[in-house]
Amino acid sequence: MSDFVYRISVAKEWEELQRNGSTFGRELDKSSRFIHLSKLHQVRSTLDRFFLNSKDELYLLQIDPNKLGDGLVYEVVDGSNSFPHFYGPSRSFIPLPLDMVTKAEKLSLSNGRFSCSLLD
Template identity: 70%
Template sequence: MSCPPGPGVEQGGATRQKSSDRRRTMAAMEGGVNEREEEYVYRISTVEEWEALQKTGTTFGGDLDKSTGCIHLSKLHQVESTLQNFFLNTKSDLYLLKFDAKKLGDGLVYEAVDNSNVFPHFYGPSHSFSPLPLDAVVKAEKLVLSAGKFSCSLLN
């Protein structure tokens, strides 16, 4: 999973749709007509990332985020499949961070990662790679892995 080229630029230099147009297009792709953005977005975080975020007040995420220039997030209904597909063999303790989408502002962009999945990505207020702020975290819970399935009260 990687971010498309930064906002405003497509591969080959073409200009992207405006955010509001892109959100409408993506809502239609998901079979919905609701243009309302998600109230909350979620970050699957290692314990090290979560501790650093609490200590410094910001995080640039992990290696994947740094290499793609955006911080990967999920909608609530996407968290379980993301955990199963990318974190099942993680040795570190994991936390699920719930972010207030409004506090992330227009740096939060919903983008298609394939023909059927639209994920939230955080680029930052200037649409250049910016860290996620601690003050946007509403709740954080440790994820528990049991019988090959992750759980916490945020997922219930």
């Protein structure tokens, strides 16, 4: 498995990840007890669906799935789309460690379309 997985991160979460070396994500992640991730082809639709009206600065984090080990589980979400979710070992819900992030880029929004070099 070598294709990267991606995390859409608000600035506050990205800052926490850099400061503390890990993050449990946002409220949705904490209540779900896993970190929500996307494959590259899912990032745009996730941004459009959940982040278009966000007032937060957004970052796209590229994550090495090999480092996530068996804590990375692909699950069918809406009947057909399989999304990557990071649970941690034995579904223990550990925070996402900073050293799994291989790249981070700030997303810009122009004319209703998100962009950064990872997406373009």
